[in-house]
Structure formats: structure tokens, C-alpha cells
Amino acid sequence: MKYRSTRSSVSASVLSPASALIQGLAPDGGLYVPVKFPKPTWDLQDLLHVSYQTLAAKILTLFFPDFSSQQIQQVVSDAYSSQWDDEEITPLVKHDDNYYLELYHGPTLAFKDVALQVLPWLITRSVTLEKMNKDIVILTATSGDTGTASMRGFSDQAGTQVIVFYPYGGVSPVQLKQMLGQKGQNLRAFAIKGNFDDAQTEVKRIFNDQDFKAKLAHNGYQFSSANSMNIGRLMPQIVYYFYAYAKLVNRGEIKLGDQVNFAVPTGNFGDILAGYYAKKLSLPIHKLICASDKNNVLTDFFHTGTYNRLRPFYITNSPAMDILVSSNLERLLFDADKENEQEIAAWMQALDQDGHYQVSESLFTKLQQLFASGYAEEDQVEQEINRLYQLDGYVIDPHTAVGSYVTKQYHEQTGDTTPTIINSTASPYKFPETVFHAVTGRQVDAKGLSAIKQLHDFLGGSLTQGVQALFDNQPRAEQVITKDKMEAIIDEQLKLK
Numbered sequence: 001m002k003y004r005s006t007r008s009s010v011s012a013s014v015l016s017p018a019s020a021l022i023q024g025l026a027p028d029g030g031l032y033v034p035v036k037f038p039k040p041t042w043d044l045q046d047l048l049h050v051s052y053q054t055l056a057a058k059i060l061t062l063f064f065p066d067f068s069s070q071q072i073q074q075v076v077s078d079a080y081s082s083q084w085d086d087e088e089i090t091p092l093v094k095h096d097d098n099y100y101l102e103l104y105h106g107p108t109l110a111f112k113d114v115a116l117q118v119l120p121w122l123i124t125r126s127v128t129l130e131k132m133n134k135d136i137v138i139l140t141a142t143s144g145d146t147g148t149a150s151m152r153g154f155s156d157q158a159g160t161q162v163i164v165f166y167p168y169g170g171v172s173p174v175q176l177k178q179m180l181g182q183k184g185q186n187l188r189a190f191a192i193k194g195n196f197d198d199a200q201t202e203v204k205r206i207f208n209d210q211d212f213k214a215k216l217a218h219n220g221y222q223f224s225s226a227n228s229m230n231i232g233r234l235m236p237q238i239v240y241y242f243y244a245y246a247k248l249v250n251r252g253e254i255k256l257g258d259q260v261n262f263a264v265p266t267g268n269f270g271d272i273l274a275g276y277y278a279k280k281l282s283l284p285i286h287k288l289i290c291a292s293d294k295n296n297v298l299t300d301f302f303h304t305g306t307y308n309r310l311r312p313f314y315i316t317n318s319p320a321m322d323i324l325v326s327s328n329l330e331r332l333l334f335d336a337d338k339e340n341e342q343e344i345a346a347w348m349q350a351l352d353q354d355g356h357y358q359v360s361e362s363l364f365t366k367l368q369q370l371f372a373s374g375y376a377e378e379d380q381v382e383q384e385i386n387r388l389y390q391l392d393g394y395v396i397d398p399h400t401a402v403g404s405y406v407t408k409q410y411h412e413q414t415g416d417t418t419p420t421i422i423n424s425t426a427s428p429y430k431f432p433e434t435v436f437h438a439v440t441g442r443q444v445d446a447k448g449l450s451a452i453k454q455l456h457d458f459l460g461g462s463l464t465q466g467v468q469a470l471f472d473n474q475p476r477a478e479q480v481i482t483k484d485k486m487e488a489i490i491d492e493q494l495k496l497k
């Protein structure tokens, strides 16, 4: 098993899984992908009655065979343990004839925990495997949830430092409280004056600044990434696609081999790409429904074949999806475009310089066979939360509501009756202001923790451990910088010489 970049030939970029995990992003600006996509030795039937942990071990072993299966078994049993408030890890529930795959039962209340409870282990063991004598600096741009989950995952992990950049005013009060309150000597978070795309673009630039890299190395440091551009973020997310499918078969909702759809609230295209990889590993997926918020650059792309980031940027009630440059789309295009690295490099350069690119007619047709897409405006998001709540008391968060709304629209427009699983990406308590307004029609009295209390008083029931933990943490003061200061702040924080 080897990896290579989406923008260079195999011979110019091939490397081991461990190196790909450590580097995170290729030096040519591309993303790492398997040179040859692995072929499972198991078939679907074998996966039906195994635990989440065993399933995770089977899938991770395919992509990271350098680790022994014993090591992998150990890491997944630690990663998917009592820090999750549901034994199933990712429970699947049925409402209004759709299935909601609840991916938010981990410590920071969003699906990012699925991967970020495993990634620190993968990276630190890779450092050992590669006999690399350096501390890892995890550089992360976040629209909110990756920051909280990576700080939690890497907290006080020996040999690692974490520096998170998030958009000032662009994350929710609860996300902010989680980032500023997470304990750990090795954790730092900075607000930048700009949006997520600004943060991500600058992080990618710093990653590939060769002088700065050399300076880091001289000081005993090496960058890595906890963003979904790191393969270690993607592969653990393939697991729950299989898990959900097995659940449906076991419950008699479908027969083994039947097709299903997955609807995925999408931002950086990581989660939905994991679904695409699940299909490559032979999971019977009919459609992947790509759901966007008002920042609907992907909806337009899947309808026209042109990706155009030159448009207004909106801060919405689904902040984790407020993104105009969806990095992982590059991996999809690379795979669907017969691994034509030159074409990919040209498109990505056009995106960077001119702000847009257009894929070939044949590639566009191919993508349309597998992907459906749509988007929801903010008021439609609230209506959808309200609709489900009125129906049977089920409460979803705004990101999940985008997926749910687009699913409903998709079913109405196409008449497709394939069973559909909606990835439920965050707990409603992570975005209590929007959820409270959606279900009651009233604004909360105050944001953040008090909004959680107010929502809880209204809904009743018990609060999960992840939500309760929010009330115990003591947030640090927020530090705000301009985006041109990001590199300087890293330099200063790591005391580089």
C-alpha cells in the first residue's frame, strides 16, 4: 500500500502510508490518495454482525497495513470507548421514512470526533515507524468543529503541538467555548479576521513554504494536518457508511445487496468523499446526495460542471458548511478523471488564479450518475428542524437539517424510493440558538451555555456527557489576529530560532 499526490505522477510523489499521514498535504499542493485502491478480502456478508470497533479495524487495516492488526485493534477499542455516549458509537434511527445516522455522540458533539479520536494515534505511531526524531505541529484551519475535535484528540499527546485558526465571529458560541476551554498544554487557538477559506488557503500556503519548513526542521518540528486533507481524517469515516448499511440489513429494512442513498451535509467534501470510497470498496450505494447551505458552490458544480468560487460568502446558521473551496473535491475528480494528474493540477491552478474551472463533458456525465445535489437557505433549515420536531419530537441540528431538507426535495423531484440515510453531523445542543428558535419561534435569552439550558428546559430528557462537560470548562481569552500574521504567530508560539 502506497500513496501518491493528485497533482504529480506516481514516480514523482509516491510515499508510504506513514509519511502520507505525517505530511498531510503533498508539497505540490495536491492531496494524497492510494496508488492502488485496496481490494477488501472480506465481503459485505462478513460485516453484518461485527461491532463498530471490529468493522473499523477491518477498514483501517486496508489503508494502513504498516500497522499490525493487533495495534489497530487496540487503537480502535480505545478510540471508540467510554468517551462516546452511545454504545453503538454511530446509532441509526428512523424518522419520516428516512434514516438518520447520528455521528455526534463523541466528546465534542460533531462527526469530526469519529476520525479525530483515531488520528493522533495514527500520526504519532507513524513518527515512530518512520524513525523521525521530530515533534509534530498540527496546523489546522477550522470552520469550528475540526478545531474542537482536534484539540480534544491531541490534548497532551506527547510529541505534538496543535495550532488552530478559526474565523473570528464565524463559529458558534458553543464551538468557541469548546476551543477556548479545552485543557491541554500543547493546544493553541487563534481567531483570524477573515473566513474559513482565508484560513485554509493560508494554512496550505504555510505548509508549502519551504523556507519556513526548513526553519521548523532546524528547531526539531514537522508540520502535519488534522484537516480532512489528511488521509488519516478520511479513512475512519468510511466505517460508518458500512455500519449503517449493516444495521439496515440486520433490522430487515433492506436485503443484503440492495442499494441505499446517503445524504451528506457538505463543506470541505471530506465526509461525502468517504462515502464515495465506501462505494469503491463495494458498498451498494445508488446516490450520494451532496447537501449544501446557502454557500452552494457544490450544488452549482454538480448541475453545470463548472466550479466557481467567485461569489458572495455567507455566514449562515450551519457554520461548518460555510465554505467556498471544498478541498476534497480534488480527490473525487482525480479518481473519476482516470487519475489524470496533469488535468487536476491545471484545474486547481485555475481555481486558485482565476477562481473557476470547468471539467470535461465526459467527467461531468460520470459524476451526475452517482451524485445528486441541492441546498437549503437558512429559513428552510429552521423549517426542516421544526417539521421533524412537530412530526414526532425528533430534534436535529442545522447541518443535519440541510441534509434532511435536500433529501426531501430530492425525493419530491425524482420520485426515487431508494432507502436514504442522512448523515447527522452534529448534536442539536451544539447549535442551541438556532434549534430553539426553530422549535419554539422564540429567540433564546442569551447565547452559549445559557441557550443550552433553555433548549434543554424546553425539550426535557437528560443531557449527554459531552454536553454536560461544557459546563465544567474554563475558557481562555480569545486572541484575534489578521491573516497575514498566521505564520508569525506560529513562529512566536513555537519559539523558533
Ligand SMILES: *Cc1c(COP(=O)(O)O)cnc(C)c1O
Binding pocket: 110, 111, 112, 145, 146, 228, 265, 266, 267, 268, 269, 270, 271, 272, 320, 321, 399, 400, 425, 426
Ligand atoms: C465539518 C462539518 C460538516 C461538513 O463536513 P465536510 O467533511 O467538511 O464536508 C458538516 N456538518 C458538521 C456539523 C461539521 O462539523
